[in-house]
Amino acid sequence: MSKRLEGKIAVVTAAGQGIGRRTAERFAEEGAKVYASDLDRAKLEGLDALGITTEALDVTDKEAIRAYCERLPTPQVVFNCAGFVHHGTILECDEAAWDFSFDLNVKAMHRILSALLPRMIEAGGGSIVNMSSAASSIKAAPNRYVYMASKAAVVGLTRSIAVDFVGKGIRCNAICPGTIESPSLEGRIADLGKSVGGTDKAREMFVSRQPMGRLGTPDEIANLALYLASDESSFTTGTTQVIDGGWSL
Incomplete structure (x- = not known):
C-alpha cells in the first residue's frame, strides 16, 4: 500500500453499503483515520476491522449532525455520499418527494459542511468530495425529475464552496457517476x-x-474519491468528475 492518506482524518457519510462503504474502506486502506456513519448502524458492521470508527447518523437531522460533528476531530477529508434516487417526472413528484430529495441530497451536505468547514479552514484546509450524478447538469435522464434537480444543486454547492475558499486551503470537487452496481x-x-x-x-x-x-463498480468510484481526497489532486478544485463509462457522451 502506498498510504496516500497517511495521517489524514476522513469523514464519510452513507458508509453502510455501495459506494460509501467501499470509499470508507479505501480511505482506511490508504492510511486515513476514518469516521463513517450511516442511518442504519447494522450496515456499518465489519468496518471496525479496518480501524474505522462507526456511528449511526441521520443526516437530515440538524441537531444530530451538530452533536456528531462536535465529537469528531477536525478532518482533512470529507466525503458526502448520502443520497436518494426518486423515480418519476414532475407529475409523480409531490411536495413531500421534492422536500425529502433536496433535504437528503443537498441540505445534508450543507449541514455537514456548515459544522466542519470552519474548523477545516482554521486547521489549514482540506479536501471535500461531494456525490452528485451524471444525471444532473451533465446528462438528462428520463423519469429523474427531482433527482436531477437536486444533483445539479450539488454541483452548484460544490463550485460555490470551491470558489469561496480556494484561498484558504479548501478544495471541493463533485463526483458524477453513471450507473453503478x-x-x-x-x-x-x-x-x-x-x-x-x-x-x-x-x-x-x-x-x-x-x-x-x-x-460501473463501487471500487471504481472509490478510487476516484481517493484521488480527490489525496494530495495527488492538490491542483484540482471546483470540478465535476464524470465517471460514467461514456454514458454522457
Whole structure:
C-alpha cells in the first residue's frame, strides 16, 4: 500500500453499503483515520476491522449532525455520499418527494459542511468530495425529475464552496457517476422489473445504455474519491468528475 492518506482524518457519510462503504474502506486502506456513519448502524458492521470508527447518523437531522460533528476531530477529508434516487417526472413528484430529495441530497451536505468547514479552514484546509450524478447538469435522464434537480444543486454547492475558499486551503470537487452496481441500483432494477417482465430484462435495459457494455463498480468510484481526497489532486478544485463509462457522451 502506498498510504496516500497517511495521517489524514476522513469523514464519510452513507458508509453502510455501495459506494460509501467501499470509499470508507479505501480511505482506511490508504492510511486515513476514518469516521463513517450511516442511518442504519447494522450496515456499518465489519468496518471496525479496518480501524474505522462507526456511528449511526441521520443526516437530515440538524441537531444530530451538530452533536456528531462536535465529537469528531477536525478532518482533512470529507466525503458526502448520502443520497436518494426518486423515480418519476414532475407529475409523480409531490411536495413531500421534492422536500425529502433536496433535504437528503443537498441540505445534508450543507449541514455537514456548515459544522466542519470552519474548523477545516482554521486547521489549514482540506479536501471535500461531494456525490452528485451524471444525471444532473451533465446528462438528462428520463423519469429523474427531482433527482436531477437536486444533483445539479450539488454541483452548484460544490463550485460555490470551491470558489469561496480556494484561498484558504479548501478544495471541493463533485463526483458524477453513471450507473453503478449497488444495493440502490438493485432496488431500482427490482421496481422496473415489475413492469418490463422481470429483473433480468430490467438489468439488460440498464446495461444496454452503457457504451462500454457494462455497469460501473463501487471500487471504481472509490478510487476516484481517493484521488480527490489525496494530495495527488492538490491542483484540482471546483470540478465535476464524470465517471460514467461514456454514458454522457
